Amino acid sequence: MRGPHNIWRLIRTGATFERTGAMAVALEALEAPPLLRAAARILGWPFQWLGYEGDPSQPPVLRAITALGPAYIKFGQVLSTRPDIVGDDLARELRVLQDELPPFPRDEAMAAFETAIGKPVDEVFSEFSEPIAAASLAQVHKAVLRATGQTVAVKVLRPGIERAFMRDVDAFYLAAWLVDTLAPFTRRLKPREVIRHFEGVVLGELDLRMEASAAAEFATNTAGEAGFRVPAVIWPATDRRVLTLEWVSGTHMGDIDALRARGVDLNRLSERVIQLFLTHALRDGYFHGDMHQGNLKLGPDDALVALDFGIMGRIDAYTRRVYAEILMGFLRRDYHRVAELHFEAGYVPADQDTDAFAQALRSIGEPIFGQDSTQISMARLLAHLFEVTERFGMETRTELILLQRTMVVVEGVARSLNPSMNMWEMSRPVVTQYIADNLGPKAFARDFTTAVQILARIAPRLPQLAEQAITRASAPPEELAKKAVPGWAWALGGAVGGGFLVALVTLV
Incomplete structure (x- = not known):
């Protein structure tokens, strides 16, 4: 929180949000009190001329975030994993912040590769393409290894991104402190911890060796799994600012027409997506935290292939057991046991009433079982769950929020393949098997x-x-x-x- 540049950066951020119309949308998403909304508008309006104009064709919040630069775009991506903070609608809007930035020149990427690896590009690769995808922190090139002829994907960090990120994250900490101080109703959401989590996520992504390590660990965990694989890391061509993985051919999961043309059983594929995610989360405690359609391909061998390992989730063995029991409790409609589990795990303060909490949980679960499968929405269920847990003083747990948010994204992928899929019924075999393996004899x-x-x-x-x-x-x-x-x-x-x-x- 040091330095006048942080105050100036916040002023320009607020001005940009006001100028683009994002301020009102953000305050609405945060359910800010009327007095705070009025104060923000009064303070922001005179300075809006200091803000960036952005792209008028974009929705207000996206327009403001993209105008403010890469660190803000990355923060928007992380907030898209926190519907408990920004609400379902805004979280869904922020998820488009994946590959929306213009690329930097190929020559700069090649120079960055040579500096990182210590070898000329022509010595390592026989081909090195123009950028094929550009995101907030890095961009990707397609290349061919000279020694083996293998086709690979080369990810290179944007020039100067580390300095830009550290400058902006200081301003984020100042903003979190101000929010925590001036808006006590946000303290349950722990704004400073949100920024700390964001900083940790991005610092990991700014060292591509960490993403390589995540990919390697994920590959090891899933090595014996039929119908799923992770691209291999090419370690000699990987360093802090460069990541090289094997190139993956296949059909993107978002291209439904192409999947149909291949003769893929979309209903079965929908089921596989759900069950693979739950298997990784419960069995291994290590799961892909950003499983949207753009990060999934169906390979030529019909194996599901995961891409982009910058956001990974980890949950300990005890939490996995509690989470599985909670899921099973909902499946069995045993709401009193689900309530007891929340108290036993310390998720809900001990001074709350177990029976009242069980009744609140019943208000979440029963509507699910009374609906047709096409009407069951994990997003709506989680929104209701957040309301209930807030009422009973349950504190935000980042790892569970990421797990729950990823379930929403995975449900979206599965429902795009099979609109009538039933998330709960598809989950039952995995949860039941986990319970048998980890809580039985x-x-x-x-x-x-x-x-x-x-x-x-x-x-x-x-x-x-x-x-x-x-x-x-x-x-x-x-x-x-x-x-x-x-x-x-x-x-x-x-x-x-x-x-x-x-x-x-x-x-x-």
Whole structure:
């Protein structure tokens, strides 16, 4: 939040939003109180001449964001994953911010490649095309490896994008602080944490080695999965500012006519999209966070191919189990159990009423089961869920928001293939299998085996740990600082104690 340039940048941002008509739309999406809306208009109107005009053919918010530059476009993309903040309509509008920027010259991309890799382009590639796609942070070229003749996709960061991003993110932090201070009703949405999350996402995307690593991890997790694959990373031609992947041929998922012409079973493909996403999220805890049609292709072998790994989601094993149980609770219409799970996981404050929360959840679930499958909307369901959780004081959790938002996007992809698809029925087999594998007897046996293995590995250290603990307990206070048991030892002892407890309970 330092420097007068941040204040000037915010003034120009506000002026641009006012000049393009985006200010009123944004305040409406945030459900700002009338007083705040009036104050924003009064303060913004005199300075609107300082704002950028933008493209009058675009909707107001897109017009303002694209006029303000790449960092704002990227922020708009991230906000498109947060319908809880901007609302469903604006989130849907912001999703078009994918490949809308003009490209930079091919010569600059080639120079950037040579600087990053340390070799001339002609030495690495026999062909290097003009840009075929340009987004907010980078653009893509099609090339052919000279050594092997393999066709590849080369992604190159925009020149100077790192400096431009860091300049703007400082202004975003100042804006978040002002919003948090002047608009207390937004605090549940944690505006500063939203900016921190945005900064982390984009810093990861500004180091293309991280995207390469994400692609490699995703490929490893899904290696044995029939009908799904991830392009291989070409590591010798990858660095911080350059990413090279194998080229993927196939039909874009948004080209329904071309899919039909191939004779693809669209209903089955719709089901595969839903079930693959849920499998990755629940089984691996690592999922593609931007699975729109532009990032999916159907390969010549009918395998579904994922592209663009800049936004990936990760959820821990405990959260996955809770989430699966919540989904299963909705599928079984056991709203009281779903409510209990929210309290057990700490998602809802303990001072709230479980029965009242269960009743509110029933108001979400029952309309679904009373509708025809063509009328079931995950977007509407999540919008209602956000309203309910806000009423009961549930705090925003970024990883669950991304998971839920991606479910909305995946549902949109699946419904474009099969308008009568039923999200819940397609989800049931994956969720049921996950529950059986992770909450049933097999899971108990696996957890017990793991505990025994940990116990066996640590057993030789138990006497020493016990002696240290006894010595610490009996030592005078002045000696405690000198003989303190390291934190790792206490953690180790806790793990051992946990293993003993599991074994004891099981044997009893």
